[in-house]
Amino acid sequence: MKEVRTRFAPSPTGYMHIGNLRTALYGYLYAKKEGGKFILRLEDTDSKRYVAGAVQIIYDTLKDAGIRYDEGPDIGGDYGPYIQSERAAIYKEYAEKLVELGGAYYCFCDKERIDSLKDENGVGRYDKHCLRLSKEEIAEKLAAGVPYVIRQNVPEEGSGSYEDLVYGTVTVDFKDIEDGILLKSDGMPTYNFANVVDDHLMGITHVIRGSEYLSSTPKYNLMYDAFGWERPTYIHLPPIMKNAHEKLSKRNGDASYQDLVDKGYIKEAIINYIALLGWSPKSNQEKMSLRELEENFSLSGINKSPSIFDEPKLRWLSGEYIRAMSAEEFKAVALPFLQRSKAYGKYDEAKLLKMLQSRVDVLEDIPSKIDFLEEYGDIDSALYFNKKMKSDAEIAKAVLPAAAEVLKNLEKFENAELYAALVALAQEKGMKNGQVLWCVRIALTGRENTPGGASEMAELLGRERSLERLAHAMELLA
RNA sequence: GGCCUCAUGGUCAAGCGGUUAAGACGUCGCCCUCUCACGGCGAAAACCGGGGUUCGAGUCCCCGUGGGGCUACCA
Numbered sequence: 001m002k003e004v005r006t007r008f009a010p011s012p013t014g015y016m017h018i019g020n021l022r023t024a025l026y027g028y029l030y031a032k033k034e035g036g037k038f039i040l041r042l043e044d045t046d047s048k049r050y051v052a053g054a055v056q057i058i059y060d061t062l063k064d065a066g067i068r069y070d071e072g073p074d075i076g077g078d079y080g081p082y083i084q085s086e087r088a089a090i091y092k093e094y095a096e097k098l099v100e101l102g103g104a105y106y107c108f109c110d111k112e113r114i115d116s117l118k119d120e121n122g123v124g125r126y127d128k129h130c131l132r133l134s135k136e137e138i139a140e141k142l143a144a145g146v147p148y149v150i151r152q153n154v155p156e157e158g159s160g161s162y163e164d165l166v167y168g169t170v171t172v173d174f175k176d177i178e179d180g181i182l183l184k185s186d187g188m189p190t191y192n193f194a195n196v197v198d199d200h201l202m203g204i205t206h207v208i209r210g211s212e213y214l215s216s217t218p219k220y221n222l223m224y225d226a227f228g229w230e231r232p233t234y235i236h237l238p239p240i241m242k243n244a245h246e247k248l249s250k251r252n253g254d255a256s257y258q259d260l261v262d263k264g265y266i267k268e269a270i271i272n273y274i275a276l277l278g279w280s281p282k283s284n285q286e287k288m289s290l291r292e293l294e295e296n297f298s299l300s301g302i303n304k305s306p307s308i309f310d311e312p313k314l315r316w317l318s319g320e321y322i323r324a325m326s327a328e329e330f331k332a333v334a335l336p337f338l339q340r341s342k343a344y345g346k347y348d349e350a351k352l353l354k355m356l357q358s359r360v361d362v363l364e365d366i367p368s369k370i371d372f373l374e375e376y377g378d379i380d381s382a383l384y385f386n387k388k389m390k391s392d393a394e395i396a397k398a399v400l401p402a403a404a405e406v407l408k409n410l411e412k413f414e415n416a417e418l419y420a421a422l423v424a425l426a427q428e429k430g431m432k433n434g435q436v437l438w439c440v441r442i443a444l445t446g447r448e449n450t451p452g453g454a455s456e457m458a459e460l461l462g463r464e465r466s467l468e469r470l471a472h473a474m475e476l477l478a
Numbered sequence: 479g480g481c482c483u484c485a486u487g488g489u490c491a492a493g494c495g496g497u498u499a500a501g502a503c504g505u506c507g508c509c510c511u512c513u514c515a516c517g518g519c520g521a522a523a524a525c526c527g528g529g530g531u532u533c534g535a536g537u538c539c540c541c542g543u544g545g546g547g548c549u550a551c552c553a
Contacts, residue, residue: 011553046552111551123479123549149551167483176481176549184551191553215482215548238484244545273490276502280491284501303491306546310489313503323516358516369515386513419512437512445513453512 004036006206008062008069009195011043012054015250016061016257018309019210019240022274026237027208028067029275029297039202040072042083043195045188061257065271066290071202079202084194091189094197094227095150095182103226104182105131106138107151125178126151150183152192152219160218165235166302167211172218180219192216196223199232208235235299238278241308248309260314264337264363269318277307287320319361330357334366341367342374351460355451372447373460376469379446379476389434396439397477402429403440404470413463418455443473 008024010016031038040062042055059074071077081087098104107130118124131153133141141148154177161171182193189197199207214236224231240248248254255263260270268289275293276286279301288296322330331353338344338352352370360366384396391399406421407413426436441454444466450457458466 009553013553043553049552114551125549170482172482178549181551186551188551190551195553210547211483212547212553218482236483239546241546247546276490278490280501282492284492286490286502305484307491308489310503313490316503319516355515359514389513422512433512441513447513449514451514453514455512457512 002205004031004034004205005039005203006031006036006208007039007041007199007202007204008067009041009043009198009209010058011046011049011191012051012058013049013250014051014054014057016057017250017254018248018257018260018274018277021061021065021257022240022277023209023237024062024067025065025271025275025293026235026279026297026302027206028069029293030206030208030235030299031070032294033297036205037070038068039077039079039204040069040082041198041202042073042085043191044083044085045191045194047085047186047188057258064261065257065267084189084198087194087198088187088189090201091183091194091197092187095189095193098152098182098223098226099150101226102153103223104150104152106133106142106148107179107181108133108141108146108148110147128153128156128179131179147185149181149185151179152182152223154179154219154222160221162217162221162231162234164214164217165233165299166238166304167214167236170214170217172215174218174222177216177219192219193223196220200224200227200229204232206235207232208237211236211238235302237302238304239306240274240277241306243308254309264333264365265314265318266321266333266363269314269321272321273314273317277309278303287317315361322357322360325357327353327357334360334363337363337366341370343370347373347460355456355460359451369451372445372450376446379442379473381477383442383446383448384439386434386438389438390432391435391438393477395431395435396443396473398429399425399431399436399439400443400470400474400477403436403443404467404474407458407463407466407470410463413459413466415455415459418458419453422455440470444469 006027008027010020010024028038040058042058044050055073062069069075071079071082073080073082095104099106107126109126109129113129114126117127130151155174157174159171159173161169164170180192181190183189217234221231242248242252242254246252250256257270261267271290272288272293275288279297280303281288281296281301282298283296325333327350334353334356338349338356343352356366356369359369381393385392402425403422406425407418410417410421422436422440423433426433429436437454441450441457442448444454444457444461452460461469
């Protein structure tokens with residue numbers, strides 16, 4: 001059986017959006033699953049769209065996401081060059097060959113004539129005017145240096161069908177397809193032509209791309225047929241939407257892969273999540289590493305309908321990855337975000353990290369979870385009131401001095417000992433544990449909710465600060 | 479406008495002629511518990527509409543409605 005070769009062919013526009021990344025991921029996964037090769041090709045034939053640094057973003061994103069390509073501009077391969085702007089001579093050669101084969105023709109019409117063919121809505125197809133030019137006329141114009149393009153010669157009758165692995169049979173009447181430009185007047189090919197030539201020359205067996213090409217695929221097949229080349233298998237992917245009406249896009253200001261990473265979504269979670277957008281595994285297991293995705297991926301699980309990018313679910317997955325990390329792994333990813341907190345450097349790092357790991361889904365949430373440690377000041381006495389704990393400011397007045405005494409004399413100022421001592425205090429006073437614990441925690445933090453209980457907060461603050469805060473709280477209550 | 483295409487809970491989705499219509503996220507409730515979170519348990523929540531075909535339709539066909547795409551010397 002022929003080796004499977006898939007490719008990811010982005011246009012370097014300076015932004016790797018989620019939909020693109022998913023296309024790359026599926027191409028990669030399918031190649032891996034089939035033991036084939038995954039190729040990266042840069043489609044930069046439109047010089048007007050050149051964006052500095054865009055190519056690097058593509059390399060970096062794929063590398064960062066763990067999507068490895070077997071051949072590509074930066075690593076080479078047997079089918080290079082892998083950048084279309086470096087293949088201009090190849091396209092010209094094949095365009096001329098297609099003209100000889102009757103699948104294309106020279107067109108010398110100027111913009112004015114083309115525009116005159118369009119109606120008030122800008123709709124109107126080219127009328128094959130130059131197809132009727134004689135060989136002599138063409139040679140004459142060419143020799144005279146008249147600017148030209150090469151157009152595809154689409155039959156005026158009949159229709160083209162192909163079998164898409166996701167969408168099934170797709171048929172388009174040739175009369176609905178215009179004689180599109182294959183080679184621009186600047187000598188560069190359009191996407192329509194370059195992708196066909198390259199996919200063939202690079203031995204691509206499975207073309208995986210967005211559904212926007214669904215209806216233009218028959219015209220590509222016309223070229224494969226005219227050249228006498230074998231058509232590839234097509235796998236079109238449904239779009240990823242921002243909402244029911246808009247696609248996820250840079251224009252809409254939607255998050256790119258890098259934006260998501262910068263916010264602190266775990267990379268593996270991002271990949272895992274986008275794999276699930278438009279594809280579902282046979283089993284009910286949703287959390288999957290790239291390795292597992294490679295093993296479980298199948299084209300039959302690809303969905304046809306557009307899917308909406310749901311950040312809450314990504315959040316959840318990201319949290320799952322965080323919770324599955326070792327303390328060391330969490331520290332490695334969390335540190336940059338921890339450093340943004342006012343509390344950074346002022347408390348035991350390991351302790352902070354430990355309380356954060358079960359409470360954070362996205363790393364950027366870290367500062368807001370612990371900044372309160374440094375925002376201590378006023379304490380709303382109403383906070384001492386808690387129905388379930390059966391506590392209020394009066395209880396606090398009774399609890400706090402005794403608690404301060406306990407903390408002051410405690411031998412080991414650590415969570416377990418602190419907890420035991422405070423519970424013992426409650427017993428001694430004939431109170432519920434919660435009455436003591438709640439009041440102490442409020443006094444220590446001034447917050448209704450904290451990422452840890454009274455004893456944990458005390459341990460984190462240390463004896464000195466805990467006693468200072470207790471004294472401060474008592475003053476406010478007096 | 480023409481053509482292509484899609485349509486199951488709020489979201490992702492399973493289903494591929496006969497099911498109490500999975501599962502996940504989110505939401506809500508309960509449990510655990512020194513608050514919050516984690517974890518555990520549970521609940522509410524869906525087949526776009528109309529015609530067919532069939533003993534039987536979420537599943538097949540047609541029409542409608544709604545969404546997306548293409549219709550560039552962009553990809």
